[in-house]
Amino acid sequence: MSPPKMTMPTMAVLRAMLERPAEPMYGLEICEAAELASGTIHPILARLEGVGWLESYWEDIDPRKEGRPRRRYYRFTSDGAEMARDALARAHRTRKRASALQLGLAGGDTR
Amino acid sequence: MNEAPNFEMLLDYAYVTYNMVEKVRSEQARDSLELRAFGLVANALARAVDFAHGLANSGATAEGFSRPRVDTMTYLDELAVALNAAQSVPLPLGDGDPCIQEIWSRIKVAVETALICRFVLAEAEACQITSLAMVESRPPGHVADALVRIACRLLPAGRRDRYLEEFRSELFDLPRRYRLCHAGRLLWVAPAIRFREGLRERPSATRTDSTAT
Numbered sequence: 580m581s582p583p584k585m586t587m588p589t590m591a592v593l594r595a596m597l598e599r600p601a602e603p604m605y606g607l608e609i610c611e612a613a614e615l616a617s618g619t620i621h622p623i624l625a626r627l628e629g630v631g632w633l634e635s636y637w638e639d640i641d642p643r644k645e646g647r648p649r650r651r652y653y654r655f656t657s658d659g660a661e662m663a664r665d666a667l668a669r670a671h672r673t674r675k676r677a678s679a680l681q682l683g684l685a686g687g688d689t690r
Numbered sequence: 691m692n693e694a695p696n697f698e699m700l701l702d703y704a705y706v707t708y709n710m711v712e713k714v715r716s717e718q719a720r721d722s723l724e725l726r727a728f729g730l731v732a733n734a735l736a737r738a739v740d741f742a743h744g745l746a747n748s749g750a751t752a753e754g755f756s757r758p759r760v761d762t763m764t765y766l767d768e769l770a771v772a773l774n775a776a777q778s779v780p781l782p783l784g785d786g787d788p789c790i791q792e793i794w795s796r797i798k799v800a801v802e803t804a805l806i807c808r809f810v811l812a813e814a815e816a817c818q819i820t821s822l823a824m825v826e827s828r829p830p831g832h833v834a835d836a837l838v839r840i841a842c843r844l845l846p847a848g849r850r851d852r853y854l855e856e857f858r859s860e861l862f863d864l865p866r867r868y869r870l871c872h873a874g875r876l877l878w879v880a881p882a883i884r885f886r887e888g889l890r891e892r893p894s895a896t897r898t899d900s901t902a903t
Contacts, residue, residue, distance in 0.1 A: 607860050617864065618875030622882035629889055648859035651852075662748075 585670035603652035632659035708732035837873035
């Protein structure tokens, strides 16, 4: 499967998770960290899981003992974090080039 | 069950006391150790009651305490700070200043209210532990649950159970007032999840394999 399209929400999710790449996070936690509306990140997580950057697993708790249902946690795969960092850096460079080009055009730069 | 204190009234009381201390310190250019200690107590108490006020406004007692336990502990910590600070306040030397005397009496009342807050909180926390022990007794709400079920029906059959459990755990973690919106958004994004999950379930021949020649 091809690498995910680096949309702004995808980049926000990756940035949020890369702040503590070794630490697993659950859906609502990721939404909060990425400052995205709750519930909107599941297609992104499914995509990132699909390309092998993330993996998910059920929290190992006894729901009756803890008093809440178990959560689905997401974490980077062994090389997922590195691939995500590269993709973010590439996306950042592309955006920078695009904005520089736009500035150049707006400023009448003919070089 | 102990009657819950009027948090708004307590909050006003704590802030008025704090403002009184600050007024005496600034306008009368008095900055004794005594006044500093009073200010510390009043400020800590105001913050503690402010936090309790937020919890009380978040719904019924047990509902309010379904928020992360760390919040509850923060509130308890704030109260502990106020009480410790109160204990370290030296008794007024009885200089006859009515202003200091009034602040001192207000501080004493404030500490008493802090003790009531702490007691009510402990009771509420006990209620929460009892209610949370029965997860099934706190359904996410019929409409939100129905929306989540519909959303999951849109997903590939092999993935429905996994997502239903995940979505329900998210509803459980959210305050009741946010659940319906959350469920609505899950329904909205369900086709996108279906698309992504569908891609994953396709035969591997359609994947781009970096090792392929």
